Amino acid sequence: MSIRAVDEAPLNKFHRKLTWACAGGPFLDGYLLSIIGVALVGMSGELHLTTGDESLIGAAALVGIFVGGLFFGAVTDKLGREAMYTIDLAVLVGVSVLSVFATEAWQLVVLRFVLGIAIGADYPIATSLLAEWVPNRHRGRLLGILILAWYVGAAAAYTIGYVMAEIGGHGTWRWMLASGAVLSALILMMRIGTPESPLWLVSKGRTADAQKAIERAIGRTVSIEDLLAASAAEQAVEQSRFRDLFQGVYLRRTLFCGLFYMCQITPMFALYTFGPTILGSFGLSEGNGSNLGSALISVVFVLGCIPALRMVDRVGRRPVMVWSFALMVIPLAVLGGGNALPVAVVILCFCAYALFSGGPTVLEWTYPNELFPTGIRATAGGVATSISRIGAAAGTYLLPVSLDRLGIGPTMLIGAGITLVGLLVSVAWAEETRGLTLAEASAMPGRSRSAAAGGDRRDDLRESGAERS
Structure with missing residues (x-):
């Protein structure tokens, strides 16, 4: 079972506001990771960047995301979702402001690395908070909206970059980076005042705080008995440590989430970071016209x-994943x-892939939040993000080299091979979690629904919760 008052609540103003606030992080992520692709054209000439410099600047944020996801997912499970939810946005504001004043390549590399750490932290923070607040029947769709926001942010970055370059030329690259600070500040204000996850509060024995959070957010009163039962269903003591992600069935789930995520975003991040360059390699106009493309x-x-x-809530997670x-x-x-392909075929293929x-894409954050219990949910999301960024960083760094040495055709075939690996991983390991509560989805295979609903630990948690509250 889960917290029934939360799981069965109708969507209300709180859920919509929380979804938009959580989506603000991925929107910024898409924007900040994509605007650098447009800004690189201008900064390359002004700062006399080499191909190696461009690769490092492009990959630095992805390496930072690896570090941020790996470290701050675990911190979020220990300290809570609410505090980290705003701190990481404040870091994005500061780094974006400092980037405007960069005069050397190494400064941009360092700032992009720190920016990546904040982005990597936000992925498990925002997604776990939303997953633990939204009703079960809407969870897949609302978590998917977060990743949709990423693409909206990326599209906004290229559009704004195109307009700035049209008006002021590529010398406006500093203003492009400054725009990220303004957007980060606006979304930071949206997030202030968001209540803590009730499941996380209960897992820490703070049942009274969980009651208050639920009543404040959705106007429902939940008994301590129900909260303790929900905690028993959501987690098991023996599966609440970082190392448990790499043991038994959770090892398989960790590898699945990380590998399919990596195989999906490795070609995608390369396309976004060096989109104008890739389109130019196919014979499309380079410069600002390729930014519009x-x-x-x-x-x-x-x-x-x-x-x-x-489809993820109607057809199911697994078929959507495999067929895609x-x-x-x-x-x-x-x-x-x-580049022997006609321009129309190139555009058609890029659009078909998209x-x-x-x-x-919409399952990148759904699966990690459904397949792991509350005690390690954000940790799992962070680890999956980190695994994915190994490939994304390598692909982003190596793509310019591959274009120079192998050409555009072989480079695209490498992307096809990586995507094929994602297909094989999904066929072998993708589980179906549609219609399940978080407790049922994260339960070990072979455990009964009654075990997922609490089992023998309920009395122990009730006694422990009574002592703490």
Whole structure:
């Protein structure tokens, strides 16, 4: 079972506000990670950047995300979702402001690395908070909206970058980076005052605080007995430590979440970071025209997420995941034809890949939050993010090198191969969690629903909770 008052509550103003506030982080992530691709054109000439410098600047944020996800997911499980929820946004504001004044390549590398740490921290923070507040029947769709916000942010970055470059030329790259500080400050204000997750509060024995949070957010009163029962269902003492992510069935789930995530975003991040360069390699106009092309492709990524948002709660997680990966391989394989392909075919393939990628995209944060219990939920999300960024950082760093040495065709075929690995991982390990409560979805295979609903630990937790409260 779960906290019935939360799980069965109708969607209300609180849920909508929380969704938008949580989505603000991924929106910023998409914006900040994509605006650098537009700004690189201008800063490269002004700061005399080499190809190696550009690769380091492009990959630094992804390395930071690896560190941020790995470390701050565990911190979030220990300290709570609410405090970390605003701190990471404050860091984004500060780093974006400092980036405006950078005069050396190494300064941008360091600032982008710190920015990546804050982004990596936000992924498990915002997604676990939303997953633990929203009703069960809407969980897949609302978590999917968060990743949809990422693509909206990326499209906004290319659009704003295009407009700035049209008005002031590529010398406006500092203003492009400054725009991230303004957006970060606005979303930070949206997040102030968000209540803590009741499941996390109960897991720490703070049942009275959980009662107050639920009553304040959705206007319902829940007894301490119900809260203790929910805690017994959500977690097990023996599965609440970092090392448990790498043991037994949780090892398989950790590998699944990290690997499918990595195989989905490795080609995607390379496309976003060096979108204008890639389109130029196919014979499309480089410069600001290719920025507009990247913006249009970003819009198609958004459109691809929309049907997937509906299907994950209606058709199921597993079929959406498997079929999407299978279809994503095709356009990347066609792009292996290189610059001999007609421009229309190139655009069609990029758009097809963007549309088909909606399935794995909207499940990037759904699966980690459903397959692990409350005590390690944010930790699992952070580890999955970190695993994914190993490939994303390597792909972003190596893409310019691959374009120079291998050419655009072989580079696209490598992307197709990575996507094929994602398909194989999904076929082998993707579980179906549609319609399950968080307790049922995160339970060990073979455990009965009654065991997932609390088992023998309920009396122990009731006694412990009574002592603490």
